[in-house]
Amino acid sequence: DTAVSQTPKYLVTQMGNDKSIKCEQNLGHDTMYWYKQDSKKFLKIMFSYNNKELIINETVPNRFSPKSPDKAHLNLHINSLELGDSAVYFCASGQAGSPLHFGNGTRLTVT
Amino acid sequence: QKEVEQDPGPLSVPEGAIVSLNCTYSNSAFQYFMWYRQYSRKGPELLMYTYSSGNKEDGRFTAQVDKSSKYISLFIRDSQPSDSATYLCAMIINSGASKIIFGSGTRLSIRP
Numbered sequence: 001d002t003a004v005s006q007t008p009k010y011l012v013t014q015m016g017n018d019k020s021i022k023c024e025q026n027l028g029h030d031t032m033y034w035y036k037q038d039s040k041k042f043l044k045i046m047f048s049y050n051n052k053e054l055i056i057n058e059t060v061p062n063r064f065s066p067k068s069p070d071k072a073h074l075n076l077h078i079n080s081l082e083l084g085d086s087a088v089y090f091c092a093s094g095q096a097g098s099p100l101h102f103g104n105g106t107r108l109t110v111t
Numbered sequence: 112q113k114e115v116e117q118d119p120g121p122l123s124v125p126e127g128a129i130v131s132l133n134c135t136y137s138n139s140a141f142q143y144f145m146w147y148r149q150y151s152r153k154g155p156e157l158l159m160y161t162y163s164s165g166n167k168e169d170g171r172f173t174a175q176v177d178k179s180s181k182y183i184s185l186f187i188r189d190s191q192p193s194d195s196a197t198y199l200c201a202m203i204i205n206s207g208a209s210k211i212i213f214g215s216g217t218r219l220s221i222r223p
Contacts, residue, residue: 041216102154
């Protein structure tokens with residue numbers, strides 16, 4: 001059973017398109033995150049939801065909109081995709097004071 | 112200055128060597144420290160999680176925290192080719208904080 005699963009694994013799309021990434025966790029955690037990892041492997045937090053409530057919203061273009069329908073799911077919708085959005089997007093979940101558990105990432109390529 | 116600094120490598124050592132990976136940080140409020148291992152095309156997986164200054168050992172891995180110097184290390188003994196991965200340090204300010212700050216990762220290669 002995969003603890004944190006995200007789909008799709010790969011996403012190739014053209015500039016200007018809108019796309020969504022989905023994430024689900026079966027660990028019973030209250031908090032879920034989206035991280036962006038660039039080509040140099042730097043992991044940068046984008047958003048965090050605690051029990052469906054947005055608690056961290058880093059400096060991210062408003063083309064990125066997260067949605068948490070329940071505490072086990074966190075989706076990321078991206079409008080008007082740009083070349084610079086190409087990266088690996090990781091979903092993670094955790095509890096306060098505990099380390100994060102990561103999914104295997106969605107590799108987004110914008111052409 | 113970044114909050115967490117980590118040498119990106121790459122670091123290449125022969126099988127069986129002792130590996131030392133390090134991070135420095137600038138914010139003395141960091142209290143919880145972690146090391147993650149990330150294989151190619153996979154998500155980061157937790158290796159070690161420590162709170163206080165001192166050493167914590169788990170098998171071939173030892174995590175060391177020196178809060179006075181704002182310096183953390185991960186030692187790998189008897190390194191194996193399967194240890195080849197990117198290692199990321201991470202830290203949290205307090206137990207209730209949701210924001211975990213990551214280092215940029217060190218790429219490690221163990222030569223058979």
